[in-house]
Amino acid sequence: MVASSTPQERPAFGLARLERETLHERAYDEVKKAIMGGTIAPGEPMTIRALAKALGTSVMPVREALRRLVAERALELLPNRSVTLPVMTAEKFDEISRIRVSLEGLMAETAAKLVTADELKRMSKLNEEMISRLRQGTKRYLALNQEFHFQLYQAAHMPQAMSIVETLWLQIGPFLHHVSTDFGQPDFLKNHDQVLKALARRDGAKARAAIEADISEAAQTILDSLKAQSSNAAQ
Amino acid sequence: MVASSTPQERPAFGLARLERETLHERAYDEVKKAIMGGTIAPGEPMTIRALAKALGTSVMPVREALRRLVAERALELLPNRSVTLPVMTAEKFDEISRIRVSLEGLMAETAAKLVTADELKRMSKLNEEMISRLRQGTKRYLALNQEFHFQLYQAAHMPQAMSIVETLWLQIGPFLHHVSTDFGQPDFLKNHDQVLKALARRDGAKARAAIEADISEAAQTILDSLKAQSSNAAQ
DNA sequence: ACTTGTGACTTGTGATCACGGCTGATGTAA
DNA sequence: TTACATCAGCCGTGATCACAAGTCACAAGT
Numbered sequence: 001m002v003a004s005s006t007p008q009e010r011p012a013f014g015l016a017r018l019e020r021e022t023l024h025e026r027a028y029d030e031v032k033k034a035i036m037g038g039t040i041a042p043g044e045p046m047t048i049r050a051l052a053k054a055l056g057t058s059v060m061p062v063r064e065a066l067r068r069l070v071a072e073r074a075l076e077l078l079p080n081r082s083v084t085l086p087v088m089t090a091e092k093f094d095e096i097s098r099i100r101v102s103l104e105g106l107m108a109e110t111a112a113k114l115v116t117a118d119e120l121k122r123m124s125k126l127n128e129e130m131i132s133r134l135r136q137g138t139k140r141y142l143a144l145n146q147e148f149h150f151q152l153y154q155a156a157h158m159p160q161a162m163s164i165v166e167t168l169w170l171q172i173g174p175f176l177h178h179v180s181t182d183f184g185q186p187d188f189l190k191n192h193d194q195v196l197k198a199l200a201r202r203d204g205a206k207a208r209a210a211i212e213a214d215i216s217e218a219a220q221t222i223l224d225s226l227k228a229q230s231s232n233a234a235q
Numbered sequence: 236m237v238a239s240s241t242p243q244e245r246p247a248f249g250l251a252r253l254e255r256e257t258l259h260e261r262a263y264d265e266v267k268k269a270i271m272g273g274t275i276a277p278g279e280p281m282t283i284r285a286l287a288k289a290l291g292t293s294v295m296p297v298r299e300a301l302r303r304l305v306a307e308r309a310l311e312l313l314p315n316r317s318v319t320l321p322v323m324t325a326e327k328f329d330e331i332s333r334i335r336v337s338l339e340g341l342m343a344e345t346a347a348k349l350v351t352a353d354e355l356k357r358m359s360k361l362n363e364e365m366i367s368r369l370r371q372g373t374k375r376y377l378a379l380n381q382e383f384h385f386q387l388y389q390a391a392h393m394p395q396a397m398s399i400v401e402t403l404w405l406q407i408g409p410f411l412h413h414v415s416t417d418f419g420q421p422d423f424l425k426n427h428d429q430v431l432k433a434l435a436r437r438d439g440a441k442a443r444a445a446i447e448a449d450i451s452e453a454a455q456t457i458l459d460s461l462k463a464q465s466s467n468a469a470q
Numbered sequence: 471a472c473t474t475g476t477g478a479c480t481t482g483t484g485a486t487c488a489c490g491g492c493t494g495a496t497g498t499a500a
Numbered sequence: 501t502t503a504c505a506t507c508a509g510c511c512g513t514g515a516t517c518a519c520a521a522g523t524c525a526c527a528a529g530t
Contacts, residue, residue, distance in 0.1 A: 022316070022512090022513065022514090023513080023514070024513085024514085047480085047481065047482090048481075048482070049480085049481070049482090057514080057515090058514060058515045058516075059482090059515090059516095060513080060514050060515065060516095061513085061514070063299070063482085063483090064298070064299065064302055067299055067302060067303060068302060068303070068306045071302075071303045071306035071307055072306055073395070073398065080481085080482085080521090080522070080523090081257070081481085081482055081483080081521090081522095082481070082482075082522095092395065095393050095394075095395050095396065096395055098341065098345075098393075099338065099341070099393075099395060099396050099399070102337045102338060102340075102341045103334065103337060103338065105337075106333065106334070106337045110333075158330050158333075158334075159330075160308070160327065160330050160331055160334060160406075161330065161334050163308065164334070164399055171395075255521085257482090257483065257484090258483080258484070259483085259484090282510085282511065282512090283511075283512070284510080284511070284512090292484080292485090293484060293485045293486075294484095294485085294486095294512090295483080295484050295485065295486095296483085296484070298512085298513090315491095315492075315493095315511085315512085316491095316511085316512055316513080317511070317512075
């Protein structure tokens with residue numbers, strides 16, 4: 001076999017490849033943002049044509065965007081073949097949390113061995129910002145928390161796991177806006193401090209333990225508040 | 236709030252709900268089968284129009300099927316916006332195997348507490364069939380092995396985790412057909428026996444350990460054979 | 471008053487067409 | 501023979517249209 005290698009496109013002249021973004025990708029991003037932002041009410045039926053009109057496109061790109069989100073389990077396909085934002089149940093939330101403990105624990109442990117000083121500094125800054133803006137609303141808290149976690153997982157260099165975790169957060173995200181939990185409790189931030197300490201010492205086991213605690217403690221709090229909510233609504 | 240419950244559709248007259256399968260779902264199933272069967276060569280460009288002609292439909296259903304498979308990471312989107320079966324690398328295989336150990340270990344542990352006698356019997360039968368038809372070709376072995384694992388995970392009642400694991404197997408599947416590894420070694424079957432024993436005793440920790448060993452030992456063997464293959468090809 | 475059948479309207483699905491980008495072969499000039 | 505411009509064909513993308521299934525409301529019948 002001679003040198004018939006595929007023409008690998010390497011970055012030349014320091015020029016970034018300028019991407020042509022397709023309409024259905026834009027539509028995907030837009031709908032995803034709406035989902036994560038808590039704008040879309042769970043159970044509310046989403047029609048393709050309505051979304052297309054709102055986005056100013058034909059039905060085509062919206063169709064593909066929705067289908068992708070269904071494949072990522074961010075949206076649910078009803079028997080009518082229309083899609084909805086699925087309503088979160090306690091069982092589902094519990095299962096997702098257990099998966100997160102397992103997967104994000106693995107990533108934290110891996111990250112501890114690979115994290116650079118630069119990444120560590122960025123995480124510390126994010127954590128400080130979370131503390132200083134502690135009671136500035138749930139939305140802001142959730143965004144900073146996600147950034148902190150994803151910065152950590154980025155350091156693990158596990159692209160496959162990363163995209164799985166992204167779909168998990170995408171499923172949980174919209175739900176967190178609708179649950180009345182007091183985030184920003186010092187308890188949660190304590191775990192983030194533990195993560196940072198463990199990373200600084202390159203202690204994988206400790207980092208894993210801290211992330212596992214962070215996830216499962218938060219999940220427990222939310223589950224409790226969820227049960228209180230539903231027992232109120234039941235009367 | 237009065238009795239305005241949603242009209243739950245219960246099976247009446249003993250009639251099963253007849254499902255309308257859409258063309259893009261059929262296309263999805265067909266392409267997926269081709270991927271898992273090892274029919275499609277990695278790196279080979281797949282054109283929408285060619286697939287549409289092969290399936291006897293227009294490009295529309297194929298488009299959606301491919302996009303879904305891309306979302307599930309079974310196919311890859313090239314910069315040209317065409318799709319391919321991604322070539323497996325040692326790094327990627329290693330990462331996926333680590334994710335599998337973590338996730339399928341969790342599911343095995345959960346399954347141990349929930350598995351019914353019926354499910355256990357079915358798994359034993361599958362295992363015996365694997366032993367008896369041990370050297371009846373790689374394809375048969377892989378199919379039985381997958382059935383064994385999925386029967387186990389089914390018992391865990393974790394639908395979210397299940398669909399994640401399915402996408403992982405979908406990524407690994409086509410690769411296993413092209414790697415020249417001697418499957419069906421007694422070592423692998425030993426782990427399956429351990430799983431069955433642990434399940435019978437409802438020992439979650441043991442079940443997890445056996446599955447973890449099964450996955451990581453197989454992964455190691457494949458990785459070794461992969462390295463031998465690539466060092467041969469490099470000369 | 472309640473049920474049931476009918477109609478118009480909406481929705482998802484799939485086919486077809488048009489357009490721009492990319493690829494590869496052909497022809498021309500050095 | 502080699503290098504480069506050109507052009508034709510193919511590919512993905514998106515718009516539009518046709519169609520069948522589904523939904524909802526109104527009215528007729530019990």
